[in-house]
Amino acid sequence: MKLVIIEPLGVEKETLLEIADKAVGRDTEIVYYDTRVTDDATLIERGKDADIIVVANLPLNETVIDGCKNLKLLAVAFTGIDHIAVEACRKRNITICNCAGYSNAAVSDLVFGLLINLYRNIIPCNEVVRKSGTKDGLVGFELEGKKFGVIGTGAIGSRVAAIAQAFGCEVYAYSRTRKDLPGVTWMELGELLETCDIISLHVPLNEKTRGMIGEAELAKMKPGAVLINTARGPVVDSAALAKALNDGQIAGAAVDVFETEPPVPEDHPLLHAKNLIATPHVAFATKEALIKRAIIDFDNVRKYLDGTPQNVM
Template structure:
């Protein structure tokens, strides 16, 4: 069996080559992050395992990849790029990778929280234009951080926030406990949190989860952080809340449409801090990610596909 990393950027290609030197695996690398779905049948000719970072894999395209039996998606958000249920019906298994960047993503969420609370983005933009902008800030010590969804990333964020002197509360769809974290109802979390940070996987149940009604339940002037997926938020409702001041600030690493289009309304609001879906981009997380992908390939090959 053979595997191909179909859309490797320079960073992930280098990591893959480094790790392959210590592993005798039949994995090839296509150094072209600009691959389109239409390129996949040609690239995957005779190849059983596709490693994919960010390229969409429509079911109709996958059906043209005659040898394809496995898709190893580099992350947890495969449903943003493909339909795993439809692929399964065609005999193609989709494998995701969890936990590889928990610390990296949590650090990004906490960094966006601090940048949002202190207005760094707006002041930086203003000063680069020659304006001496001074803004009142939010003191986070003693404030409440509400974590919506509680997996590995949220647990890391809770650890960091507690170290900053914040009270941490959380809501999860299934019951959980965690040291130093009070689990509450979603309504109470939205009403009591000075900062709400989203940590939900995107699926049919969570699409649009933070709805207009739920945003209205949030504390006036609160901060929203999203390092999960853009589609878990009603974007129009968020924009309205930012314009009205009901939301004091949003720190966003993910968006409904990516890359974020030029002139998007989010780029025109002063009370938004933007990051280009880069929360997971650290050397440590990249090593974990590619290492886990190669482990998937090793198991698939060992089991004969």
């Protein structure tokens, strides 16, 4: 059995290979690539003899999948799999496993880091104090007492809801599936957008969520409201969000995700919008989370080899 780690996973090589060897080394030849490439030909060359490919958020299209003739398992070191040609895998009965849960703490932390930056003007404050300025015009807001809306209440959304309550927020939620979340009031999407001071997105990307926050939805939000997107870029219409920010329709936004993986084009509309904080899809990326991810991913491989696959998508 040949396993190819087709791109770096954000963990030091020695540590990563130790995790891999501990999980599957006795049964598997492990090949590690420490560079990230995106052209089909090189990816096919790397994966053509692999029975198992370990990949993070590197796009693998149908051409690449079909070029990897021996492929039986894609061990995706990520939560979402929208960068994988899923239908091509299904046609060939290739199993796909993901790493749900590894970044729950990391993403939740960044939500509040971004939000507090927006509410307390931390970035402008840092800039002005370096220019001998004062707090004039930079007085911010408290989280306590604000109406906090969570869209999508999976593991991360539920954690965000609990943290928001710890800050003293009133928490509201909208999700396709409702669950028992203490202290959370459920609303339909339109009502939540109209009610809340803060909207935080935590939905996967699929045909139902693509573009779910567009011009009409942004128009329902309060003028003083802010939007946080650490989910997936295409969940939000970027042009509509940029316009809403530039027109003062909403007060601010923070985005960690875009339509494509960074680097983001310099002419992207959100990079020229007012009152916006942008980060380069870093929410999941903490030292701790990347170790958790590697452990889960190779445990997925081990379980697959044992005939008891887990985290199958």
